[in-house]
Amino acid sequence: MKKRAQFDHVSLAFETPKGRLNVVEDVSYDINDGDFIAVIGPSGCGKTTMMSMLAGFQKPTTGKVLFDGAPVTGPGPERGVIFQEYGVFPWLTVKQNIAFGLKLKANRVPDSERDAICDHYLSLMGLADFANSYPKHLSGGMRQRLAIARAYAVKPQFLLMDEPFGALDAQTRANMQNLLLKVLAAEGKTVMLITHSVEEAIYLASRIVVVTARPAKIKEIIEVPFPYPRDESIEERPEFGELRSHIRQLVMDEYRAQQAQMRPASFSE
Amino acid sequence: MNGQVVRRLLLGLAPWVGAILLWYAVRWSGFVNASLIPAPHQVAAKFYELLTRENLLLDIYVSSRRVVLGVVLGILVAVPVGFLLGWYRPARTFADPMINFFRALPPIALIPLVIVYFGVDELAKLVILFYAAFFSGVIVMYEGVSQITPLYIRVAKTLGANEFEIFRKVIIPLTVPHILTALRVALGVAWATLVASELIAAQRGLGAMIQNASTYFLLDVIYVGIICIGVIALIMDLILRKISARLLVWQERAMS
């Protein structure tokens, strides 16, 4: 199987006014073509930092991050990113936000086609009624869906998703998960997804990377045994329950470790 | 809807009516020598007289032109300079103290130097207004630009934008609000500096009118001049505010 992304003994430390902060420590794993990797771990442990090295916004302090065999030097349209903070452009309407990527030189599509793509994602994400609204009129969940639509629209082969469904209610979240599975089945993407939800990780991912409290190290990498296409029925399977308790246990341990670490400092992340 | 418009109009008008009443009250209270405070209606009569006999409109035009020209030129330079200072932190650390030094100098103190270097013609007055507009505008610009979050630029990059596209499609829209604020601030400061600039041998202009009147102790003319400056500055600011509201419909604002 072809390797798309590789973390090779990657560590990253931030220089802060209070001293050196180790955030990622000696992380190694590969993401193969067609993989769906879910990264799970306590908040503040370094997941976003790990992802942003692959996105091209951070450089590892030591070790190598490779994409298609070459060191990552910066961001690019072949790696679509859905940011934890959404980053929808407030000065553009909903539709213009989705069209933004399609108007760029890197992925220019003809006007007529662009319109069709925008309309497609508008209705898919339930944003059709807000096509000409500015983001200030959208709820948090709608902004998140807009950010997803904007990233999907340029059809990147590799998707980096940082807690993309975090602001959604349970029903919308389930819809978005199924939609993602459908998009993947149709377009054959590779995904790295950060999540807090154990169920979401098992339901979506082919492999789950559990990371430790800060600095993020690999605690365990778990293969998810369910073949695609998947639907909700897998949640009824006994293996699902076993996997869930196992991962929950791992995550809880690290969550406690992270809490213990944070307590003397501040509450901010 | 209509009731609301009327209400807003009344709310906007109330303080002015209050100010005029207070003006009369001070005059009638006897605490101040009435000859030192012309009554509002006397000032209004003077205004009409100046308008019809002394060509007050010419003074208004001359002063407005100086202010607008000074602001436009000042902002034309302040926008790129402020942008660069806001964008490149080292440049800012480097230039910040110097800008604050020059900003703190009262334009009036510079007049002798301006006369030496630029003479006493229109150019000299413009230099003073340019100076005031530039330093107030440049600070607003770089404070604003340095607050721009890198998130939107990151998003644009992951969607495939090149440097030029990032500049045109992300940085410019994020800069426009700060340009408009800089324009408003500079306009206010320029009006406040007008009288100083017209200390330099001005024949016409509201500032010149006020100074001439003060030589002859014509208090009502002074009042007319001051009120004209305030009203024109207010009108210009209102126009700019309307334009801003148009251009920045997307901005999150507290409900009006």
Ligand SMILES: Nc1ncnc2c1ncn2[C@@H]1O[C@H](COP(=O)(O)OP(=O)(O)O)[C@@H](O)[C@H]1O
């Ligand atoms: N640019 C930065 N400079 C300094 N510290 C940072 C920076 N970015 C993140 N951190 C710190 O690194 C830690 C991990 O952050 P992050 O990767 O966002 O965690 P997660 O996504 O797992 O919640 C946090 O303690 C955060 O405060």
Ligand SMILES: [Mg+2]
């Ligand atoms: Mg995060």
